[in-house]
Amino acid sequence: MQTPKTMFDKVWEQHSIAQLGSGFELLHVDRLMMHDFGGPMSFAAMNERGLDVANPELVYATPDHLVTSEPGQLGGMDDTRSGYIDELREQCAEKGIQLFDVDDSRQGIVHVVGPELGITLPGTTVLCGDSHTCTHGGVGAVAWGIGTSEQNHIMATQCIIEKKPKTMRLSFVGHKPENVTAKDMILRAIAVHGSSFGKGFAVEYCGDAISSLSIEERMTICNMSVEFGAKIGFVAPDQKAIDYLRGREFAPPQEQFEIAKEHWLSLNSDEHAVFDSEIVVEIQELQPQISWGTNPAQTIDVDGVVPSPSDAPDDDTRRAWQSALEYMDLEPGRQVSEIKIDHVFIGSCTNSRLSDLEAAAAIVKGKRVADGVTAWVVPGSQKVKSAAENSGLDIVFKQAGFDWREPGCSLCPAANGDAVPSGKRCVSTSNRNFMGRQGPGARTHLASPETAAASAIAGVIADPRKSKS
Amino acid sequence: MTTDTLDKFGIIESVAAPLTLSNIDTDIISPMAALSAASSSTVYSSLERYAFAALRYKNGDVDKAIPDPSFPLNDPKFSGAEILITGENFGCGSSRETAPAGISALGVRCLIGTTFGDIFFNNCFQRGILPIKLNKEVIDQFVAQSTAGQFKVNLRDQEIRSPSGTLVRFSVNQFRKDSLLLGLDDISMTLNRMNEVREYQKADKARRPWVYRST
Numbered sequence: 001m002q003t004p005k006t007m008f009d010k011v012w013e014q015h016s017i018a019q020l021g022s023g024f025e026l027l028h029v030d031r032l033m034m035h036d037f038g039g040p041m042s043f044a045a046m047n048e049r050g051l052d053v054a055n056p057e058l059v060y061a062t063p064d065h066l067v068t069s070e071p072g073q074l075g076g077m078d079d080t081r082s083g084y085i086d087e088l089r090e091q092c093a094e095k096g097i098q099l100f101d102v103d104d105s106r107q108g109i110v111h112v113v114g115p116e117l118g119i120t121l122p123g124t125t126v127l128c129g130d131s132h133t134c135t136h137g138g139v140g141a142v143a144w145g146i147g148t149s150e151q152n153h154i155m156a157t158q159c160i161i162e163k164k165p166k167t168m169r170l171s172f173v174g175h176k177p178e179n180v181t182a183k184d185m186i187l188r189a190i191a192v193h194g195s196s197f198g199k200g201f202a203v204e205y206c207g208d209a210i211s212s213l214s215i216e217e218r219m220t221i222c223n224m225s226v227e228f229g230a231k232i233g234f235v236a237p238d239q240k241a242i243d244y245l246r247g248r249e250f251a252p253p254q255e256q257f258e259i260a261k262e263h264w265l266s267l268n269s270d271e272h273a274v275f276d277s278e279i280v281v282e283i284q285e286l287q288p289q290i291s292w293g294t295n296p297a298q299t300i301d302v303d304g305v306v307p308s309p310s311d312a313p314d315d316d317t318r319r320a321w322q323s324a325l326e327y328m329d330l331e332p333g334r335q336v337s338e339i340k341i342d343h344v345f346i347g348s349c350t351n352s353r354l355s356d357l358e359a360a361a362a363i364v365k366g367k368r369v370a371d372g373v374t375a376w377v378v379p380g381s382q383k384v385k386s387a388a389e390n391s392g393l394d395i396v397f398k399q400a401g402f403d404w405r406e407p408g409c410s411l412c413p414a415a416n417g418d419a420v421p422s423g424k425r426c427v428s429t430s431n432r433n434f435m436g437r438q439g440p441g442a443r444t445h446l447a448s449p450e451t452a453a454a455s456a457i458a459g460v461i462a463d464p465r466k467s468k469s
Numbered sequence: 470m471t472t473d474t475l476d477k478f479g480i481i482e483s484v485a486a487p488l489t490l491s492n493i494d495t496d497i498i499s500p501m502a503a504l505s506a507a508s509s510s511t512v513y514s515s516l517e518r519y520a521f522a523a524l525r526y527k528n529g530d531v532d533k534a535i536p537d538p539s540f541p542l543n544d545p546k547f548s549g550a551e552i553l554i555t556g557e558n559f560g561c562g563s564s565r566e567t568a569p570a571g572i573s574a575l576g577v578r579c580l581i582g583t584t585f586g587d588i589f590f591n592n593c594f595q596r597g598i599l600p601i602k603l604n605k606e607v608i609d610q611f612v613a614q615s616t617a618g619q620f621k622v623n624l625r626d627q628e629i630r631s632p633s634g635t636l637v638r639f640s641v642n643q644f645r646k647d648s649l650l651l652g653l654d655d656i657s658m659t660l661n662r663m664n665e666v667r668e669y670q671k672a673d674k675a676r677r678p679w680v681y682r683s684t
Contacts, residue, residue: 014676017669018662022644030671030680040509051656055667057682066505083508124680131564131588147566149595149655157659161664165587195492196558200588203579229561231587252679260679295492295561316491316557323490380612404573413563415505420529434496434562435523440530 004270006167007236008202011142011267015125023163029058030124031141032154034097035110036063037415038129040087043095053095054158060119061092064109065415069347069378069405074102078169107248108381108407111349115219116383118248122237127154129227132349132431137234138219140241140264142202144231165232166276168201169269172209174284179465181359183351183429183448185209186224187289189281191251191299198230201277204269205235209283215244216353221276223350226433227296237264245439289459290336291433291446293324298433300336302451302463308332327435328443329423332387336461338388341445344375344425345400345438346455348412352416353431353450358390360453361396363467369401370459376403378410402456414439427455475597478649481579481622483551486541487612492525493555494562495589502531513570518620520571532578542575552620554611555582560589570597572615581629583608594645597652599624601639610635624649 005013018026034042039061046053053059063085063206068077075137076082081147085102092099100106106117114120114136122140127133129151136143154160172185203225210218218235225233235241242261245251252260262293287301298321300307309325309332325332330339346352346360357377369375377383385407388394394404410418412430414437422428422441429452433444447455450464457467470557495647503519504512523529526539534544534666542550553572557580560568569592580600593600599622601609610618611631618632624646629637647653660665 014673020644021644024644026662026666026671030665044509049656054663055670077477080506080508081570086507121679123677130594131562133564145564145567146659147564147588147592147595149566150591153659154658156656157666158670159659161655161659175527195561199558199584220574225586226562229558241477250682256679260677263677266676295494320491354517365540413501415501432494432562434494436500437496437531440502441528442501442524 004273006273006275007204007270008142008167011123011125012164014123017159020161024161024376025164026159026271027125027162029127029158030153031114031119032059032060032128033110033114033128033133034059034061035065035128035130036041036067036085036088037065038151039147040084040091041148042129042155043087043091045148047154051156051281053097053155054067056096058158059097059155059362061088061097061100062107062110062113065409065413067102067406067408069408069410071382071405073406080415081416088387105382105386108383109349109409110350112352112380112384115139116248116381118245118251121251122241123267127160130468132223134231134233135219135223135349137225137232138215138223139244139355140234140237140267142232142234145226145328145402155353155358165200165202168198168203168230168277168279169275170203170205170279170281171207171411172205172281172283173207174209174282176209176212177286179450180286180288181448181450182213182220184289185281185283185292185348187296187299188223188283190224190228190296191289192281193228193279195227195295195297196229197279198225198228202232203230205233205318209297210235211238214355215240216355218261219353220350234271236268237354238378240399267291269418288451288464291382292328292330292336293321294327294433294435296431296433296446299446300323302337302461304336306330306332306334306336337463339461341373341427341455341460342424343420344373344452345411345426345428345430346449346452347380347410348430349379349380350431352378354387356429356449357384357393360449361393363453364400364402364449364457365396367400367457368458373456373458373459375401376405376411379405379407385393411438413437427452427461475654476627477652478597478599478624481551482619483549483553484547484618485552485611485615485620486529486547486550487554487615488541489556489612491557492561493559495560495565495568496519496562498560498568499565506566508590510624512567516567516571517574520575525682532609546616549576551577552579552581552622553577554615555606556582559585561586564588566592566595569593569598571597581608581611587659594648599641599649601629601641603639605639607637
């Protein structure tokens, strides 16, 4: 009898081309996704060395990091940023790489665009010079982020050199309470188990609570894998993934799709497959989550209080909490739901898809953003934006006093001219509350779209369950 | 086409600066401001100035650039340090390779810590930086000795001699070690195997035709 295999084992084996010694393998890369920031740096290096692109038809690009989200404006907000986008455009044209340019109806955040266009497929290896590439795991791809040199390597060879990570099964068990979200699930897992428990692992998300999530919600979960140290996180493809992909522009055409579907469903982990690590997260009592500190593990229930360093389990944690409290300008014991906020950002590859915007709109409908709060909605892609506009969500947000902006990464990496000013506090649906992440000195509280929306209305961090009308 | 893009990694003898806060992420190491203010061809030249800005300068202000005395590399005792002793989960977060490149721009060539971010760890080797993982007890001893003199890191023998004269062995993946010692670059190596890659693609196309777009 064959040894039972995990899905990760199967996908890894299917992509292995050669053993390189010391545990390293040469793996095939099915999709290289590029953006406006990492792309030009790689092209410069490639051209300097006189290297050709091995399989341009397996490479896709779209500008997202550096595009402005300024309503009605395309491209970069200054010459430097536009310069990167111009380089991406020129190089993609020269090398025969499919680009979804700033004026293309398919442009958007690379991790929103890949699945949305059916470029990302179950069981494919999808790599991109961005750590949130794990997002693509929501449709069953094995996807991870890489550096510039690795990206150069893929462009030149369509392969990556990688050591096989260990496998982890992260199971969410229990029934998800009403009005808590996928974002709350993954923030909770990180709060309980820390910001590095996935280091060295490829994570398969399992459990009834995962099966019952939509594909977009699964992408939110997978997106945050890297926030607990796992480069790779995915959900095995099921009927939902198949239904999601069918008919998308770059998904296999009808006849091929039926064959592909059989292959995808065969990738599931075998019944008795052994994982190197098993983690179970109970969500029966899950509350909406909010981060208080400067890494995503520093997260508590929205009705909780800011913790005290004197309660830290060890010295390193105490120092980290002290440093976080100082940066965030918070005192221990403070009720989180009383903290006044200045900004709200609904967007990013974590939470900028149509279902995220619908959930936020349901909360703000008929209400007004609190005085002194700047609230933004940045759709994840042009397709998300136009779908939202077709159902009138833009009007709901604008009438409530939100800015309705152009698709891109915007306030998540703050690389595009968008920034939260120093000392200001932002409730953000993005993935990182690192020091300076949303702009030098900016203070970030991570939350779901629902919590962000409720907070925009309340002017303080707010429990979305209380603001549902 | 060049084959050696990195300098060969030799023996390092230097003081080691302790930067032991946990979870120092790549946004701190290489803030986005440095990256988006420069073009793709000039970005590497601005990395030195911006590296660790949030910890290194008062209020993280790069323009005023007033050194924050609590940042170890601002301490004269550690000036010119080629070794950093790092805290848990160092280099977590964004995949930006400008993080190890920025560290390298500060003259640092070796990191000694308990754990590192996975993507960052790989990127270090691409930038000729040796990240060494050791257990917490050893790290604590190194921190305690950091003001006592020079450390000597010998990659070939996989040994660190601390200022007190203690020898500590470390493990390093043979593949990565060879690449560092020879200054070898992954691309040249894989380009020599492109026939295997093309064979794989041919067979794979029969198995998974939907993966390959017809051009």
